[in-house]
Amino acid sequence: MKKIAVLGYGTVGSGVVELLTKNHEKINEKAGDELRLAYILDLRDFPDSPFADKFVKAMDPILADEEVAVVAECLGGTEPAFSFLMSCLNRGISVVTSNKELIANKGAELLAAAKSHSCNCFFEASVGGAIPIIRPLHRCLAANEISAIYGILNGTTNFILNKMLSDDMPFQDALKLAQDLGYAEREPSADVDGHDACRKICILSSLAFGRHVYPESVHTEGIRDISLEDAAAADALDGSVKLIAFVKKLDDGSILPAVMPMYVPHENMISRVDGVFNCVEVCGDAIDRAYFCGRGAGKLPTASAVMGDVIEASKHHKTVFSQFWVDAGTQNFISGVEKLVCGVMIRFSAAYNAAEISSFASEYLAKAGHPDEEIAAVDNACLITVPMNQSERQALLDAFRQKGYLIAHTLPVMDA
């Protein structure tokens, strides 16, 4: 028998308790031992809960109980979660967390503590909710040199962008609907300004490239500037606007992580991931591309990922080193967004002749060294998929403007 403690009895924590109770037999079978819920830490009182006798208000009883094998942290936020988990790791108790803010900011410290005490800090639930992505990335794909990761890592913004297009709904109305449905917080900044997706791409970047990537060093744009017209133009050009969190390995050995709305062509599976689903595309030298999709949030989906880790942590006492990165500074390792090479979707603020837009762009590109490019265009937008660096993109836009075209908005093109 191994005792499990759950920190926090909010949405995720109560989901973990529910799943541990509901699928007890299955879980014990997979763990090869009985996993017994022993403690739930929450400052609130739950006198009517069937688990009322498990509640504690401080870490002390959990840390004092030598039978506790795994602590699952579902509190959210950096503190007190960080202090609580460090106190566990320093006693050699493995921890599992769904807390992306914590891992994005303190992952290297937690992993170092786990390593020095020969236990584990697992965080499958911190990225992509129910989707298995952390373990597949560092274990199943361990033999690959990862070249890029692209993902829809925030279901709320994906829901909003979908609604804008499918129901012809402006951003503010779609946001309000998401709030009414409980998908978005009253204070929606973490979602709509890209911070949530940023934390998640930090975690994936750190894992894939072995050095901690902090949120402050990642260019992050949200979706507030995306209009109905942008969504409609992308659709007319056989694609979608998606908030994409990505990291690419550049030729100079550095990595370029960023979060921004992008045009995604329909040929890419990510373009068609709808609603609150998340999807992660991993590019590696052996696999080419693999996609992982599923529910990015929610009580039981997130609890599924937490419990998968709890089962794993209960079986493996030795530190899993493939899931490890170091805090090694950012110098020469992280490139800024000015290094991004990509195509561009241009939306104009007036209607023009689509054939003329297309032929102007083709001729311009031919002169710039890209002959025979066929440019998709509609009357108020066009799509240039030729990868260009920042100054090449700027020169192209300047050329359009000089020709008299009024540009309303541009979107980078996801090139995977």
Next chain:
Amino acid sequence: MKKIAVLGYGTVGSGVVELLTKNHEKINEKAGDELRLAYILDLRDFPDSPFADKFVKAMDPILADEEVAVVAECLGGTEPAFSFLMSCLNRGISVVTSNKELIANKGAELLAAAKSHSCNCFFEASVGGAIPIIRPLHRCLAANEISAIYGILNGTTNFILNKMLSDDMPFQDALKLAQDLGYAEREPSADVDGHDACRKICILSSLAFGRHVYPESVHTEGIRDISLEDAAAADALDGSVKLIAFVKKLDDGSILPAVMPMYVPHENMISRVDGVFNCVEVCGDAIDRAYFCGRGAGKLPTASAVMGDVIEASKHHKTVFSQFWVDAGTQNFISGVEKLVCGVMIRFSAAYNAAEISSFASEYLAKAGHPDEEIAAVDNACLITVPMNQSERQALLDAFRQKGYLIAHTLPVMDA
């Protein structure tokens, strides 16, 4: 340092050797030790290979070398692969295989041998090529009760079905193209008659439900009967024809595994998986649905999965029990395809009035206890998504025939 032996130097085996050489540093870092290629077993001679000094023609030197930690089997077929791997496991040497025929037929025996000698038999590469599916299924999703798995598990048939629709190409021509491109064998039966997909769903079923599912007990249909007209009708009804390998848990506790062409609605991601890609959808009580997509075959994609397992096996000597099933007979465990409850796509052999087809079907279903069903119809086909058992489907078809409709072909509807 740990020695690795590779059995078979065909496409997959040479890919494993290539990957192990190319990404040596990365692999050693993930393994936490040097993994050194020590032996390649092949009956052929490769005098000009850079690995010429590693070739052996029998198992003896591999089995005699106590430094061999993992043997990767890439021979294909049941024998001599089975005997070779049993001889390794019986000496406590962990094995890794890409061989779906072997695992589908002998998995329970190999796993039992691994268990009794405290080592591992891993087979991530046997299903879905590059796609991480085995480990995510039994580890990341370990806390879920799995209710169903659906997948495109054979890229060759998926390529053929795609070509039929996209290039208006009859089955025989699309098959010939697949053969010319090297996707299909000269003797294509394993692919086009569904046997390859059958082996893979056997492996996933065994893993998800804990008892060995043998290919002989799985209803298996291929795609030879699929016509251009079927593909076009599905497309007109907002879906695709896909060769689906699936397993569903039924209410009576039994499971229903099968392979058959199905109509898949475009809303489901599987409908849009094109070309030689594979995709697996896993349904569980906590995750709802998760999708895993990627290259289902090919030298380096398959080698990536093999090497992921090799790294894992080199680190874990203790048997991984979550990846285990027993040989427990099929009685009362496997249900036949006559128990399948699903909708049906009906294609007629003449053109009718779509509105009349639709209203006839709606009225029939209302009488049969399914009121207010709106039935999608085009002039030569219609789609009934109401789940019906075999006799209900038969009665519906009989009603159409009695009304004078000539039915050319029917396809079950994938309901996930």
